[in-house]
Amino acid sequence: MASGSFRKKLGWVGTYLVWIIATLIVLIPIYWLFIVSARSRVELFARPSFIQTSFYAENYTKPLFDPTFQRYMINSIIIATSNAILVSILALLATYALSRWKLKGDDNIFFWTITNRMAPPAAFMLPLFLIFTRVFRTEDWSLFDTHIGLILVYCVFNLPFAIWLLKGIIDGIPIELDEAAKVDGASTFVILIRIIVPLAAPGLAITAILSWVFAWNEYLFAATLTSVNARTITTGLAEFVTVTGTNWGEMAAVAMLALVPALLFLGLVQKHIVMGLTFGAVKE
């Protein structure tokens, strides 16, 4: 018995050690990013040290009070939030349809949605660019460089992911619940809102958050399909490297600022994040 509890303690210490190392590995690059963001150009090229006593605030204040940067930040917030809401609603409707109606070719549709996420992005930029500038336009307006354009285009990778995440979760809600409500005279929409949404809530929350994060973090589409009005924070980040001769300090500061909203979300949903991610693949 004594050796049993000793082994248990040993396992406990081992687990602890592994997790401390894993956490350090995760944190060191982020910590370094923070350090760089707190240093002036001169300090940066001194001996690389992990200890920082001063704080070079200009790296933060300069972009924060720059109207261009503020606009990028606001654009990112608008686009990511609208995209997350749109994706969650559409994915909920689509997965509900895929799960409850035996639609013709539903397995193929399900797989086809995810193939949209597989395409190497480069070659697909030109057709999207053409669709945006030539197809969806009026005399003095086109989808190019608009918020709505990016919101729609982000669906191409977020919707499939959301559908995959939600499918298993909605499949796992017993269809008897639907039928019982139907007998009581509930319409399909009432069933959806009163039964499906509450039961799939953790999955929906994680869908919305991950869609938000993916949209917030996207770079290539934003860089190609916008020019001035709808540029996002990630394109701003890349501009620091190419245009201004790489101002590392400011770039790091912007990267830190871009991390803040994502951190807030992470804090909010950390309880659901695990249960939402089963993809419904494991059932009892």
Next chain:
Amino acid sequence: MKSKWLGWGFMSPTLIILIITGLLPFLYVLYVGFFDWNIFSAESGLKFTGADNYRRLVFDSPYLMSFWITIKFTFWTVGSQLVLGFFLAQLLTQNFPGKTFFRITHALPLMIAPIAVGATWRLMVIPGFGPVPFYLDRWFDIDYRIGSFANQAFFTTVLMDIWHWTPFVTLTMLAGLTSVPKEPMEQALVDGANKFQVYRYVTIPMMMPIILTTLFIRLMDGLRIVDEVWMLTGGGPGAATRYVGIHIWRVVFPKTDYGYGSAMSLLTLYFTIVLCWLLFIAISESTRTSRSE
């Protein structure tokens, strides 16, 4: 009996958006792939060449090379992520102090933009002020320059990807491990199976659907990687980290060889879809068996 039309009605917004943003561009790329089209060549405009682009591709060694290193990259990253993620998730199923803190911090990289991940790692390894080359040289006498040594650049991108995406795998694995029933494993232990046997014959088979789904997602995203590698190495040195997404990007944008780039994209996409389709079938199979047991 529910009306089929309502089902299609629920599907239609999704289908319409995906047709506009996914299917139409795909058809366009498919069409252009049969033409020679370089906007800056002497005679601009589309010139029909049949399957010439595809014939060229099969013998195009830079493309094949970039494809090969992408597969190598995906193999190392996804393989390590699955092993590490499973191991870390397994440790999280027991209780120990600070567990919640570890779990939350662990999810941090998942939240960072790929382009910022690339930038962060570049700050770590850049000669001059990055700590990695400095301390490697100082403590281990290793000459570390990802701008010059192909192998170092390759393994740095692999490590970066492992750093970025292992947390995602850990979380999905943890979700799986906490939702599979415990009784079969306890029963197996009671029946005299050792820990290894329980893993081999009970836990892993029950986890198979989620392992395969995670593999599916990581594989799909790994094969099309661009942002973070572009930011970290720019595809270099030489072509050492010019993964297929970056290679196509270079063909399409700086070289504006659009017809050829389209053919390249389609071949790559085709390969990805076939691979993922096989996995998809495996997932459906394993879900069925794990549910019927």
